[in-house]
Amino acid sequence: KGRIAYHLYQTEAGRERYRNTLHGLLKELWNEDELLAECDRIEALIEPHLNREQSRFSRSLRGTREFIRERREDLMDETGEAMPSWTKPPKAPPVIAEIGNVKAKFSGEWIEESPREQTNLGKATLQLTLNDKPVELTDVGVHGAWAGGGFGRSKKPTIRFSGRRKSDGKSVSVDISIPEDKFKPADAIESGGVFKEGRGFSFGPLGMQFINGKAKLTKASLEEGDQFKGEFEGTILKLIGMGR
Structure with a gap:
């Protein structure tokens, strides 16, 4: 349940490594245009075959598109200058x-x-x-x-x-x-x-x-x-x- 990650995050070096890795992933892999195009491709394949009970598909896909468009900005707002604190320790394992x-x-x-x-x-x-x-x-x-x-x-x-x-x-x-x-x-x-x-x-x-x-x-x-x-x-x- 993230106990090792929690303890590493409490150190300055651990937080900075997390920040650099996150920003690297956003830069190299989080391509909004490609991800949105994939949503369009999937929608075109699936939508003609949906029945009435599956009407929520389009609404769910709209939520996915909003997430893709907004995620980079949300993360940079939180981590652009420094990493936020993580004060609540993880739960003990069962x-x-x-x-x-x-x-x-x-x-x-x-x-x-x-x-x-x-x-x-x-x-x-x-x-x-x-x-x-x-x-x-x-x-x-x-x-x-x-x-x-x-x-x-x-x-x-x-x-x-x-x-x-x-x-x-x-x-x-x-x-x-x-x-x-x-x-x-x-x-x-x-x-x-x-x-x-x-x-x-x-x-x-x-x-x-x-x-x-x-x-x-x-x-x-x-x-x-x-x-x-x-x-x-x-x-x-x-x-x-x-x-x-």
Whole structure:
């Protein structure tokens, strides 16, 4: 987000180099006549093929032409004598932070059509910690189903935990996805998924966070009605700083 450029700009030499480079680009490359001629060429090619819903094309192109005509003068007004100050530092870059932990023991049934957030299915103990504080849950259930997919991705076998937060009754879900070829009895299976509080899809503080950890399966099957059994332990992660 421009942190290096910001720090270089704070030095006199950095500002002068920026100024010389900018003026050089304006002199060598910013040819208003050529750019405006290119706008005319594009307009002549495209305009005969526009439909009624694309009537804004001409208005947008007028804005582009105004930008081309005025940009050199605007920049020279600001940088002709000296460079303007840049006082506002850039935003900190987004980071992926560990915000909690999840530990589970489970046994449940594979259900081809997932009932989503239905609780009290199967048998599960689910221990959650968020921001160093334990989260008490009620009505915890578990089942297996195909989930995920979309955006060109294939669905994966997923162990779905659903429950309610004891403090306010809000729904809580944990989805642990396991590669299809790994969904069989084994230790330390690399697994990932999502943790969600409340309903809907969100990256906000009460929205969806990500899970990374390892599963142990002592029983596993992808056939309707078959049982699976195992344990999982992992961390809850969240992207912090996006959109700041």
